[in-house]
Amino acid sequence: MPPKYEYSVNEVPPFRHLIVLSLQHVFLMFVSVSLPVIFAGQINASVEFTTALVTFSMLAAGIGSILQAIRTRFIGSGYLCPNVCGPSYFSLSLSAMWMGGMPLMRGMIIIAGLMEVALAPVVQKLKHIFPNYVVGLVVALVGVSVINPSVTSMFGLAFQGDGISPVVVSVGFLTLAVMVLCNVWGKGIVKMYCLLIGMLAGWVVGLLVLPEARHALSAVGDAAWFAWPRMPWKVGKLAFDPKLLLPFMVIGISGSLKSLGNLLAAQHLSEPDLKEPDFKPIRNGLMADGLSTVLAGLLGGLAVDTSSSNIGLAGSTKVLSRWLAVAAGVIFILLAFFPKFTVLMSQMPRPVLGAAILFAGCFMIVTGLQEMLAGEWEVRRTFVVGIALFLGLSTAFQPGLYARAPRVIQAFFTDPLPTATILAVLLNQIVNLDRTWASLRRRWAGPSA
Amino acid sequence: MMRQIGFRATGMKWACGVLLGCLLFGVGCGRPVAVPGVERYDFRDTRNLLRWVYEASQVLEKDGLATMEAQFAGGGDDAGSYLYVYDMDGNCLFHGGMPELEMKNLSTVTDIDDKPILQLVHEALSDPKNPHGWIHYTWWRPGKFYPVPKSSCHFQVTLPDGREVFVGGGLDFPHEEREFVRIAVDSAVRLIEEKGEAAFDKIDDPASPYQYRDVRVFAFQPGVEMQISPVLGDTRLGMDLADCEDEVGHKPFGRAMEQLENESLSWQIFTAKSRGSRHLKKKILYLRKTELNGAPLYVGAITDLPQTP
Numbered sequence: 001m002p003p004k005y006e007y008s009v010n011e012v013p014p015f016r017h018l019i020v021l022s023l024q025h026v027f028l029m030f031v032s033v034s035l036p037v038i039f040a041g042q043i044n045a046s047v048e049f050t051t052a053l054v055t056f057s058m059l060a061a062g063i064g065s066i067l068q069a070i071r072t073r074f075i076g077s078g079y080l081c082p083n084v085c086g087p088s089y090f091s092l093s094l095s096a097m098w099m100g101g102m103p104l105m106r107g108m109i110i111i112a113g114l115m116e117v118a119l120a121p122v123v124q125k126l127k128h129i130f131p132n133y134v135v136g137l138v139v140a141l142v143g144v145s146v147i148n149p150s151v152t153s154m155f156g157l158a159f160q161g162d163g164i165s166p167v168v169v170s171v172g173f174l175t176l177a178v179m180v181l182c183n184v185w186g187k188g189i190v191k192m193y194c195l196l197i198g199m200l201a202g203w204v205v206g207l208l209v210l211p212e213a214r215h216a217l218s219a220v221g222d223a224a225w226f227a228w229p230r231m232p233w234k235v236g237k238l239a240f241d242p243k244l245l246l247p248f249m250v251i252g253i254s255g256s257l258k259s260l261g262n263l264l265a266a267q268h269l270s271e272p273d274l275k276e277p278d279f280k281p282i283r284n285g286l287m288a289d290g291l292s293t294v295l296a297g298l299l300g301g302l303a304v305d306t307s308s309s310n311i312g313l314a315g316s317t318k319v320l321s322r323w324l325a326v327a328a329g330v331i332f333i334l335l336a337f338f339p340k341f342t343v344l345m346s347q348m349p350r351p352v353l354g355a356a357i358l359f360a361g362c363f364m365i366v367t368g369l370q371e372m373l374a375g376e377w378e379v380r381r382t383f384v385v386g387i388a389l390f391l392g393l394s395t396a397f398q399p400g401l402y403a404r405a406p407r408v409i410q411a412f413f414t415d416p417l418p419t420a421t422i423l424a425v426l427l428n429q430i431v432n433l434d435r436t437w438a439s440l441r442r443r444w445a446g447p448s449a
Numbered sequence: 450m451m452r453q454i455g456f457r458a459t460g461m462k463w464a465c466g467v468l469l470g471c472l473l474f475g476v477g478c479g480r481p482v483a484v485p486g487v488e489r490y491d492f493r494d495t496r497n498l499l500r501w502v503y504e505a506s507q508v509l510e511k512d513g514l515a516t517m518e519a520q521f522a523g524g525g526d527d528a529g530s531y532l533y534v535y536d537m538d539g540n541c542l543f544h545g546g547m548p549e550l551e552m553k554n555l556s557t558v559t560d561i562d563d564k565p566i567l568q569l570v571h572e573a574l575s576d577p578k579n580p581h582g583w584i585h586y587t588w589w590r591p592g593k594f595y596p597v598p599k600s601s602c603h604f605q606v607t608l609p610d611g612r613e614v615f616v617g618g619g620l621d622f623p624h625e626e627r628e629f630v631r632i633a634v635d636s637a638v639r640l641i642e643e644k645g646e647a648a649f650d651k652i653d654d655p656a657s658p659y660q661y662r663d664v665r666v667f668a669f670q671p672g673v674e675m676q677i678s679p680v681l682g683d684t685r686l687g688m689d690l691a692d693c694e695d696e697v698g699h700k701p702f703g704r705a706m707e708q709l710e711n712e713s714l715s716w717q718i719f720t721a722k723s724r725g726s727r728h729l730k731k732k733i734l735y736l737r738k739t740e741l742n743g744a745p746l747y748v749g750a751i752t753d754l755p756q757t758p
Contacts, residue, residue, distance in 0.1 A: 042731070098695075098720070099698045099699060152758035156493075158755075158757075159491060159492060159755035161492075162492045162493050162624070163493045164493075165493060243698070399726065400726060403724075
């Protein structure tokens with residue numbers, strides 16, 4: 001019988017394995033480093049500003065990954081669930097930047113982070129509304145949520161509607177093929193390092209066949225070997241705008257729900273023998289996530305979020321050790337001081353990154369579906385899962401539909417993951433009202449009987 | 450913990466086969482042509498078209514018209530694209546998409562908006578601000594009957610026999626490149642600096658290269674006069690552009706005008722509402738500053754910013 005893990009959640013791998021396995025996660029985390037670069041490009045920022053934004057985003061993500069992996073009384077889930085720049089915060093942060101510059105953007109990111117912190121204790125009360133099949137659905141939807149970034153990256157798309165080059169696509173599929181081959185037929189370290197091997201193979205082939213990949217490397221030569229992070233903005237200068245309060249609070253709630261899904265998935269993979277979700281580490285994980293976002297705001301980086309792709313990678317390699325997240329966080333922090341390496345890593349061809357996210361996403365979807373369908377199925381669940389999926393996925397298939405909907409609907413029908421999660425939880429309560437009522441009656445009748 | 454390391458033999462064969470196949474496929478497909486200035490374009494479609502037309506111009510200059518049929522007949526990378534060659538008098542010498550046009554003189558042909566297409570090509574080829582000879586117009590697809598918006602690039606070539614011709618190719622339903630707006634505004638500034646107020650009639654003409662699709666070049670002197678409005682065909686209704694805000698309270702004109710105190714040009718991103726999308730659409734303003742009758746004159750245009758996928 002194959003082993004459950006190569007390294008379990010509390011196991012510390014030997015040093016060299018720890019470093020290489022962490023690097024594998026760092027490679028995947030680097031996908032999000034493109035966000036501050038795009039952000040800076042969209043505000044026509046100077047090179048100094050761009051460098052600072054990337055550096056402080058990486059510092060916040062690195063520290064956040066460590067906070068998430070440690071296990072204290074109030075902070076840290078203790079799971080391998082690294083932090084990356086959160087794409088869901090991108091547009092709103094950009095609006096804040098245009099309206100009031102860095103002070104406003106930083107102030108509003110802090111608000112979103114505090115919102116997550118405030119929501120964290122509430123999660124423990126949710127114990128009874130998350131049966132295992134709903135947790136499975138949420139885990140599957142965490143995988144579904146990376147479909148768009150993975151596929152568009154794999155096809156090399158930088159912008160909506162752009163042309164697709166067969167050479168670019170072939171690099172993406174080659175990368176994916178190598179990862180799958182290493183994972184299916186590889187053993188030991190080949191299986192454990194499948195993502196790293198695939199990414200390196202894809203990168204080498206990309207350099208051979210993609211002129212833009214070679215051209216991009218020229219930026220590495222211009223970058224310094226070492227640089228202290230410099231803040232072009234004043235640390236104490238923060239601003240807040242009531243007009244942006246509601247949108248940032250909504251995105252904070254949405255971020256919490258996404259992280260809830262990620263943490264449930266991480267828990268399910270790390271502790272599959274749990275009969276039902278243990279919400280204490282989940283609460284502490286959400287606290288760590290919120291505090292990391294606050295830290296990002298204080299430092300001047302983009303808001304951070306837990307990474308679905310890295311949880312998928314952990315599932316695919318059966319390496320769940322949380323110490324990998326600590327090491328990956330430390331590497332991320334160190335890389336912030338070495339611009340040459342940061343630039344080098346950020347030049348990885350887009351289809352290679354896309355293949356890596358797709359690979360990791362596969363495990364999330366299947367793990368979630370297995371969890372969802374385990375145990376006795378009944379028709380009530382069909383409607384809970386079916387309706388949640390129909391309406392949740394419709395936000396991705398028909399985004400235009402919700403653009404004209406009333407504001408209340410717009411606020412809750414945002415992306416498949418938070419929408420389907422809310423719906424599944426609500427529907428599960430509704431279809432089981434008779435049972436809840438019966439149980440309440442028994443409880444009331446009990447003492448007097 | 451560590452078990453057997455490596456692959457099963459069949460797995461190894463599979464891996465090698467896939468690796469080799471993809472490598473050969475990739476190497477076979479990847480033959481890039483280096484075109485000066487190609488990095489200015491955001492979209493791959495635009496870059497590919499430019500490389501293709503530029504490659505054709507190099508071949509044409511070296512081997513002449515006879516090679517066109519053999520090497521460049523039919524479509525290019527983008528379905529619907531084809532190449533054409535005209536002499537400088539407007540005689541069609543080669544047409545990859547509509548061979549029936551060959552040997553005809555099209556010098557006076559206009560599109561559905563009355564744009565004189567070949568005249569626009571001549572102007573583009575002689576415009577130093579437009580190094581790749583871009584023009585924007587409407588045409589139709591071979592065998593179809595409805596007008597399609599098109600952007601085409603052109604290169605002037607001297608054939609081995611000494612004749613001057615130009616080769617061009619276009620994209621149907623093209624992407625809105627920032628470079629297109631840069632060309633239109635910079636050319637308009639040049640025209641104003643050469644001709645003064647007389648330039649405004651031409652810039653305001655829908656058949657000119659300064660207006661295409663949703664893009665129109667506008668000009669204004671703050672506190673003095675609005676020469677060409679960005680939103681109306683009429684300039685009598687006043688508006689203080691410097692104070693205008695976008696959907697999130699950003700003042701793109703105000704900020705651009707501040708920036709132009711010290712710099713020669715300004716790009717400002719702003720947001721606009723878009724029907725059918727819950728997210729605000731990102732747009733970009735390109736503004737230049739020049740002088741007219743001793744007072745500062747601002748010339749600019751607005752286009753869509755490429756949206757992330």
